Amino acid sequence: MRFFEDIQIGQRREIGSHTFTAEAIKTFAAKFDPQRFHLDEEEGRKSLFGGLAASGWHVGSACMRLLIEDGRRLTQEAVARGDKLAVWGPSPGFRDLRWIRPVLSGDTVSFVSVIVDKRTSGSRPGWGILQATTTGTNQRGEEVYSITATAFVPMREAGG
């Protein structure tokens, strides 16, 4: 992972895409969000969503998976270049999560992350705070999901 100084506002990265199958939608919903429009095609069609719809938590979790995998790719690329690696802190949470449109069975959602803010931390010397917005867009080019996350990122000089 990169250091605070190496990250610029506006930087954009394609994180990957995920196809939501009916089976995966129902499996997630049965465990964590057992509402009828997440569990049954016919109930989904009769609902406001117009089809079997993935739980918003399923969409967020699938996005998390892609973010982790992308982080691994970034790390491998950095190792391959011989770069020094930054160890990011844990995320304290996020804000402005939006489920903009339903994600229906068979939809493929592509996720892109953009750095929207960076500032030095007042409480943790040697650390910066990033804000990144990750947006999910379906195969018809419609935005379906957006989340703005905060991360603590170490500064290069403090890293020794």
Add this chain to the structure above:
Amino acid sequence: MRFFEDIQIGQRREIGSHTFTAEAIKTFAAKFDPQRFHLDEEEGRKSLFGGLAASGWHVGSACMRLLIEDGRRLTQEAVARGDKLAVWGPSPGFRDLRWIRPVLSGDTVSFVSVIVDKRTSGSRPGWGILQATTTGTNQRGEEVYSITATAFVPMREAGG
């Protein structure tokens, strides 16, 4: 579910509790958040979390499950009283999600929801907009999780 007029700011409801087992933490993480401190006890102990820690998405999803089950209980109670039922709209998202402290294997988190705001919708006549904050507290009385969600709720008079 209740109508907009029947809901008061400050209303508080215990949603239920959930114990996060090591097995469930690892199963969720393997699928959606494969970071070492979510997958392995020893790696968890060596991390900032100090133990095998549940993914934040696992905590949020488990809370969602309890909210759905609590919604069913509310509905059943209303039916038993012979009340007219309100059909809530879908949630457009949430804000201010915070993972305040780690949730470690064996922790039991109890969730409570409080209505923090209500207003009439400008764009959807006959509907109101609620804000509810749901907080998770572990068995030591420490807050671990907080989320503020928005919901569209129909008004009684518009309901016919």
